[in-house]
Amino acid sequence: MWSLALLFGLVVCTLSVPTGRNSPAFAIEETAEWIRYEGYVAETHNVVTHDGYILEVHRIPYGRFQTASTAKRPVVFLMHGLMAASNCYILLGPQNSLAYNYADAGFDVWLGNARGNKLSRRHEELDPDNQKRDFFDFSFEEIGKYDVAQMIDYVLEYTGSEQLHYVGHSQGGTAFLVLASSLPEYNAKFASVNLLAGVGYQNYFPSLPLRTLARLTNTIYASAVALGLVEVAAPSFFRRGDDDSIINAVPEDEYLSELSTITELLRDGADDSDNSNMFGGAALKQIAHFGQNIRDKTFRRWDYGLLENRRVYGSVSPPVYDLSLITSNVTMHYTVSDVLLDERDVLAMVNDLPNARARKVAREDFSHLDFVAALDAKELLTDYIIESTVQIENLRSTGK
Template sequence: MASNGHNFLLNLAVSGYFLLMLAHLPRQAFSGRSLPLGFGQPPEALCAAAINSLGYKCQEFEAITDDGYILSVQRIPEGRAGGRGGGSDRPPVLLQHGVIVDGMSWLLNSPDEALPLILVDNGFDVWISNTRGTRYSRRHLTLDPAKQEYWNWTWDELVIHDLSTVADLVFNQTAQKIHYVGHSLGTLVALAAFSEGRLSDRIKSAALLSPIAYLSHMTTALGVVAAKAFVGEAVSILGLSEFNPKGVQEEMFMKTLCDNPEVNCYDLLTALTDIALKNEPQSTSTKNLIHLSQTVRDAKLSKYDYGSTQLNIEHYGAPDPPVYDLSKISGDIPLLLSYGGRDALSDVQDVEDLLDAMKLDKSLQVQYVKNYAHVDFVLGVTAKDLIFNRVMSFFRNQ
């Protein structure tokens, strides 16, 4: 059964991004060089915080992007006692979360309902990614997260740097091509990467849950109002290069948005007690949110628009930012797209537009779940039966 509270919260988190303001293994470095201290200190490792105590082995890795960001990656190599055994033949699966959350978002349910643990108990080698700026990946070789320069990125950089770096880590550690699971923004970066011919030598197949690319029909009022009001640009102008959902200035913007008669924020506090108290919302760059708002307003999927012809020419050699051409996604990577009829962010019409744009046939499977909303694809109590078993079957058939 879909959860209205979860649906309200995560739809706002991913689309409007201004919603939440009210409120034991040694590390291994993926690099030929030893890992310097860099800027920023990691918190308690995700393995220790959420996985080891449940009886699972868990390994912490650090992957360094070519632009210097130090990403935290967790590996759950085998199931609990009584589960299927370990071994190098276990197919690797990489999980990529959405925006304003991190890898912990996959682990908020009980072990019997959490996708990473279901996968590993069914014979898969599970890897969990944490994108730059979130609590487990808030480090850099030379840049300080307290400074503006650290936050000068959008999801374009996640496509170019983060996704490929983590995929290389998993591939190099396992010597196998990877099954990929993305949710929300995790689907967007994968689709953008595939459209540019990236990762074809690393990814074996991909399951995209609540896929987002086109956002023209998004029905979340707060997200639409935020995007069309250029709120992201306003925050940037004020010098907030880091968007911290718990920040004071961000809270003032939230209040302004909730005063808009088109927006209903009544259920916000109720939703917060359900998920945010378990997993505090994570920072992202304000520039990233501006980029997402451009996708809403411009009704197309393109690289970041710098707001002037001159700046776009400097960055792209053209007056307009390049468009991600989803028709160029080849059939080399089998895809499973799973979407819901109650999803206010990954709207049914937008998903149908995405399917039309990709022009795929035999390499594409589609699952429609009428009563599912955005967050149900990660936290729904029936997700194991409706979604996760379908994902595992899809992977095993590749």
């Protein structure tokens, strides 16, 4: 029977709390409490998109053990990857987490959440439980063009800033590429952009087995939707039996128990621990959109099929995202051990972006998840990002 292994490794931020931490376990829904526990002020804001999704955004306005500041702090916005949430940027604790390090360096830090994850699983009209097909009918395009765009606008208006600095991991990078190429006017709102394994071009997708499975994307997705399987709410998507086999909570999708790819990925962070709440959840269509791009070796909009493409786009093929329209100051950080993004695709994107550079992480076995989960990410990545952001702010303050 066909499978949903299309979910494969694109579940890119299903994280467990790194070992060695002594803090209490906090659920995703307790992200603000977690931030306060670590000694920071935490605010929770709700941003309503034009199509009714209610997005939860977290703010860390000051450094550790500070409760006020008279100085206007430059703004940075952090966007998580697929299947993750805003807490992926605080997992490593006050000493090593990107969000905390930015706050301690004098920045006003905002953490976004995409529609459909546990923190943004709300809508003004749609019920995500009883109207699943309508609620979860979105891909990374809507997250970029609608969610990120409106969160950016909200943050700039709230802080009275003209620009902010953007950091996006994996799909958080994809969302930026979609937004800045589809709505080029947004480029003026970014003082700098750092993409951490930002997924875009897929000409050289590294995994042959996953590349092979991606050929079934449309069939898998259509069949899943017919069964009502539109939300990937891992790890509750599965439950484990007494014999350690994977049993699905929904009888109609017992065939999913055949899979090893997705279940093994999920159990890495969820097996017999309190870390299962690190999964943010997503729409299956997000993953299917990545699958289409891998299958077609391109970076383009959702493929409806020949006839519907002609009706929606005016052409039989979906339009590509034109990266030449992205004029923002972009740094693409990558690793040669990434199973989801090939170095050649990163360099091709940098070549097509008018104002971009590539930076390879100086550890050969640095992985896709290590960007937000590895303790040495601070010395290999975080310190560089913050230092470069501070330099940009210094130049902006002098008018250069």
